[in-house]
Amino acid sequence: MDVEETLQTGASTMAGSKKWIALAVLALPTLLVSMDTTVVYLALPLISAALKPGSSQQLWITDIYGFMEAGLLITMGTLGDRIGRRKLLLIGAVAFAIASAISAFSKDAGLLIAARGLLGVAGSTLLPSTLSMVRNMFHNEAQRTFAIGLWTTCFSTGTMLGPLVGGFLLSHFWWGSVFLMGVPVMVLFLILGPLLLPEFKDPGKSSLDLRSVLLLIISILPVVFGIKQIAEYGMAFIFVLPVIIGLALGVVFFRRQMKLAEPLIDLNLFRIPRFGIAMTTLPVCLFMWAGIFVFVGQYLQLVIGLSPFKAGLWTLPAAVFSTVMCMCAALLAKAIRKNVLIVGGLVTMAIGLALLTRINNNLPVFLIATVLLSAGCGLVVTLSTDMVMTSAPPDKAGTAAGVSETNTTLGASFGIALLGSIGMAVYRNSMAGITVNGIGQKTLSIAQTTLGAAVKVSDQLHNQAGRRLADLAQAAFIQSFRVTAGIAAIFILIIAVVVAILFSRLKRRGLNHQLANAQAPSKL
Incomplete structure (x- = not known):
C-alpha cells in the first residue's frame, strides 16, 4: 500500500x-x-x-x-x-x-x-x-x-x-x-x-522553480534583517527601508506564484478557512509573547535588582505552564471544542497582558501575569499548529509546515522590534527633560537612551544623585512596560473577537451545508 x-x-x-x-x-x-x-x-x-x-x-x-x-x-x-x-x-x-x-x-x-x-x-x-x-x-x-x-x-x-x-x-x-x-x-x-x-x-x-526560490529568499532576508536592526537600534529609516524592500519583493513573489502551474507555495492553502485563521493566530501569539518578554529580563534585573540566575528562576513558572498547556492541549480538546480553546487562549493572554499594566515592584503580579501570558500562548500555538497541519492536504504538509514556521519566526521578530520600539519611545519620552542636581546634561542624555545605560551611570556615580537618577529611570521603564502591555492587551483582545467571529461564520457555513445536503432530493 x-x-x-x-x-x-x-x-x-x-x-x-x-x-x-x-x-x-x-x-x-x-x-x-x-x-x-x-x-x-x-x-x-x-x-x-x-x-x-x-x-x-x-x-x-x-x-x-x-x-x-x-x-x-x-x-x-x-x-x-x-x-x-x-x-x-x-x-x-x-x-x-x-x-x-x-x-x-x-x-x-x-x-x-x-x-x-x-x-x-x-x-x-x-x-x-x-x-x-x-x-x-x-x-x-x-x-x-x-x-x-x-x-x-x-x-x-x-x-x-x-x-x-x-x-x-x-x-x-x-x-x-x-x-x-x-x-x-x-x-x-x-x-x-x-x-x-x-x-x-x-x-x-516537478523540480522547484528556482526563480521563486531566489525571490522568496531575497524577500524574507531583508525583512528579518530590518526588524532585528529596529529591535536593537530603534525605528530609523535606514532599518525600515530593508523591510519595505523585502515586502515589495514579497508581492512580486506572490504574483509569480499565481501564474505558475506548480508554484513554490500553493496559494490555495490560504483559501482554506481554518488554515487562514491559524495563520492569523500563530504570528499574533508569538508577536505578543516575544515582544513582551523583551521587557522581562530588564525588569527583573534592572528594576527589581535580581541576579541573572534568580531572574531566570522567576521566569521558570511561565515556561513550565506553557509546556504543560502544550502537553494538555489534546486532552482539553476532547472536552472543549478547539475553536473555543483557541479564543480562550487568546483571552487568557490578554488578561495576563492587562495584569502587566498594574505592575510595579510586586513580583506576585508579575508571576501571575507571565504565567497567564505563556500558558495562553502555549495552548494557542499548539492548537493553531495542529489546525495548520490538518487543514492542509497531506501531500502539502511540508509546504504548510514551512509557511507555519516562517510565520511564527516573523511574528516573534516583529513583536520584539515593534513592541520594543514602543517601549523605548515611551521610556525616552518619560525621561526627556528630567533634571537631577549634580548630574550634567551630557550624562543625563546617556541615561535617557535605555534603562541599562541609566543604571550603569547611576552605579558609576555612587551618590544620592545617582540613586535619584536610577529611581527616575526605573519609573520610566515601568511606565513603558505598562503602556506596551496595555497596547498589546487591546490588540490581542481585538484579534480574539475577530477569530471568534470567523469561527462562528465557519460553523454556520458548515451547518448550512449539512442542512442543504439533508434537504436535497434523493437520486436513488
Missing part, C-alpha cells in the same frame, strides 16, 4: 508504539535546532576573546543562523514534499553535523560565520520536515494533537535548555563545545532515522 492510500484509508487509525518511538527520534533534531538559536549568546564573550571578531562580524556570528533558517523554511518544506521528507531530514542532519564540527573548530571569525550560515541552512531542512512527518504519522485526531503538542514542547524546551546546557559546557570546556554537542546527537539520529521513520512525499511534482 502506497503513502497516499495509507493516508486515505487510515484517517482514524490509532498509531502504534513504533510511531511514538519515531516521534521520540524526531525530537532529537527539533531540540537541537531550537537550542542552537540561543546557545551562541552565552558563548559570544569567549568567542570574541578567542577569535577577536570586529563589531559587524560579532553581529553576524549571532544573526546569520536565524537569517538563513528563516529565509529557507518555506523552500525546504516544499522541497521535502517533492523529494521526500525523510530524505531531506537525513540530508539536513548530515549538513548540521558537519557545520557543527566546523563551527566548533573555527580558527577565525569568517569561517565561524560561514559555518553558522550552513547551520541555518541545515536547520531550515529539519523543522518543517519533522513537523510535516508528525502530521503524516498520526491520523487519529486526538493522537495527532497530542503529538504536535509534544513537538511544540520539544521546540520550546530546546530554547530554554540552550542557555543551561551551554552554561554547563562553557564552565568545563572551550567555547567550541557548545557547537560540538550537535555532532553526537545528529549521528544518533542518522542511525535511528532510517530504521524508524517512514518516508512521505508528493509524487508527480
Whole structure:
C-alpha cells in the first residue's frame, strides 16, 4: 500500500508504539535546532576573546543562523514534499553535523560565520520536515494533537535548555563545545532515522522553480534583517527601508506564484478557512509573547535588582505552564471544542497582558501575569499548529509546515522590534527633560537612551544623585512596560473577537451545508 492510500484509508487509525518511538527520534533534531538559536549568546564573550571578531562580524556570528533558517523554511518544506521528507531530514542532519564540527573548530571569525550560515541552512531542512512527518504519522485526531503538542514542547524546551546546557559546557570546556554537542546527537539520529521513520512525499511534482526560490529568499532576508536592526537600534529609516524592500519583493513573489502551474507555495492553502485563521493566530501569539518578554529580563534585573540566575528562576513558572498547556492541549480538546480553546487562549493572554499594566515592584503580579501570558500562548500555538497541519492536504504538509514556521519566526521578530520600539519611545519620552542636581546634561542624555545605560551611570556615580537618577529611570521603564502591555492587551483582545467571529461564520457555513445536503432530493 502506497503513502497516499495509507493516508486515505487510515484517517482514524490509532498509531502504534513504533510511531511514538519515531516521534521520540524526531525530537532529537527539533531540540537541537531550537537550542542552537540561543546557545551562541552565552558563548559570544569567549568567542570574541578567542577569535577577536570586529563589531559587524560579532553581529553576524549571532544573526546569520536565524537569517538563513528563516529565509529557507518555506523552500525546504516544499522541497521535502517533492523529494521526500525523510530524505531531506537525513540530508539536513548530515549538513548540521558537519557545520557543527566546523563551527566548533573555527580558527577565525569568517569561517565561524560561514559555518553558522550552513547551520541555518541545515536547520531550515529539519523543522518543517519533522513537523510535516508528525502530521503524516498520526491520523487519529486526538493522537495527532497530542503529538504536535509534544513537538511544540520539544521546540520550546530546546530554547530554554540552550542557555543551561551551554552554561554547563562553557564552565568545563572551550567555547567550541557548545557547537560540538550537535555532532553526537545528529549521528544518533542518522542511525535511528532510517530504521524508524517512514518516508512521505508528493509524487508527480516537478523540480522547484528556482526563480521563486531566489525571490522568496531575497524577500524574507531583508525583512528579518530590518526588524532585528529596529529591535536593537530603534525605528530609523535606514532599518525600515530593508523591510519595505523585502515586502515589495514579497508581492512580486506572490504574483509569480499565481501564474505558475506548480508554484513554490500553493496559494490555495490560504483559501482554506481554518488554515487562514491559524495563520492569523500563530504570528499574533508569538508577536505578543516575544515582544513582551523583551521587557522581562530588564525588569527583573534592572528594576527589581535580581541576579541573572534568580531572574531566570522567576521566569521558570511561565515556561513550565506553557509546556504543560502544550502537553494538555489534546486532552482539553476532547472536552472543549478547539475553536473555543483557541479564543480562550487568546483571552487568557490578554488578561495576563492587562495584569502587566498594574505592575510595579510586586513580583506576585508579575508571576501571575507571565504565567497567564505563556500558558495562553502555549495552548494557542499548539492548537493553531495542529489546525495548520490538518487543514492542509497531506501531500502539502511540508509546504504548510514551512509557511507555519516562517510565520511564527516573523511574528516573534516583529513583536520584539515593534513592541520594543514602543517601549523605548515611551521610556525616552518619560525621561526627556528630567533634571537631577549634580548630574550634567551630557550624562543625563546617556541615561535617557535605555534603562541599562541609566543604571550603569547611576552605579558609576555612587551618590544620592545617582540613586535619584536610577529611581527616575526605573519609573520610566515601568511606565513603558505598562503602556506596551496595555497596547498589546487591546490588540490581542481585538484579534480574539475577530477569530471568534470567523469561527462562528465557519460553523454556520458548515451547518448550512449539512442542512442543504439533508434537504436535497434523493437520486436513488
